[in-house]
Amino acid sequence: MPTFKVKLDISQYVAGRRNFEEKQLPFVTAKTLTDTAKDAQAGVQRNVRQAFTLRNEWTVRGVRFKPADKKGNNGRIEADVHTDTANRKTGAPDYLGRQESGGTKVPYGGHQYLAVPTKYLRRMASGVIPAELRPKALLGASAGRFPVRQGNGKSGFRSQRIVNGFVFFVQRMRGGDLAIMGRPVAERYAYPYYLLIHSANVKRSKLEAEKTVNQIARERFGPNWEANWRYVYANGIRI
Structure with a gap:
């Protein structure tokens, strides 16, 4: 060929x-x-x-x-x-940087405290915290003059708004830290739902x-x- x-x-x-x-x-x-x-x-x-x-x-x-x-x-x-x-x-600063490398979280925008959820809050909201249970909402419900219908049918006022059957208020704990406390309306004992602290390690x-x-x-x-x-x-x- x-x-x-x-x-x-x-x-x-x-x-x-x-x-x-x-x-x-x-x-x-x-x-x-x-x-x-x-x-x-x-x-x-x-x-x-x-x-x-x-x-x-x-x-x-x-x-x-x-x-x-x-x-x-x-x-x-x-x-x-x-x-x-x-x-x-x-x-508020970029918070993902601290999640990657760790660091210290502090309040911003003129705020004095960080609100850290406790196990008691997590029992009420295990996933995403609903709007009515976030710190700002609970602080707003913890003090004021809120209308309420009494058992005899008459209208009245109370100093805390009832949220999901609970009342919330700010109180200093035995160790000296402030906390947003909560208790069922009909009960006496309250538990901390948020700790109010000045800084936190991430x-x-x-x-x-x-x-x-x-x-x-x-x-x-x-x-x-x-x-x-x-x-x-x-x-x-x-x-």
Whole structure:
């Protein structure tokens, strides 16, 4: 079987491809870093849902990413995953940082105390604490002048609002700490439902955000890199 040999000068094609790839490199790098940051963000958000009892999506939305810019910043093309759960209205700082590394929690916005739920509160609300049992609501119900219908049918007033069959009030405990105390309306003995303290140590949670970001970055960068190069060649992007 005869063999036909053809000699071609492909140097211009090699140079063209090299030139094309060099031009596309910043775009592919930035898009790959951004795609990988999105993957890592999703992983940390999944951890948040598993580690905490959430009343809404605020904390999940607080895990964010910054996309990479192909133009770079001082010669670096980079993306990042970060947390931002700070409340601009109340001045409350980002609390996910302390959950990752531990730290000390203190009152903010002019408040003097932190309200720490006790086992007695958790017996009433084992999951998300309902609005009527949160500290602000109980403090509002603990002192004032509240209308009530008496047993003889007449109207009257009492100094505490009845909440879920309980009355609540602030009292200093034997050890000196203040607490929001509660008791059933018909009973004498009260128990602490929130401790009011000036600061609290926050232990590291099971969030493991840094570990998750590192793991996902190592797993996803390569596949994202290959996928973006395929996309560039398939679409003939020019920049």
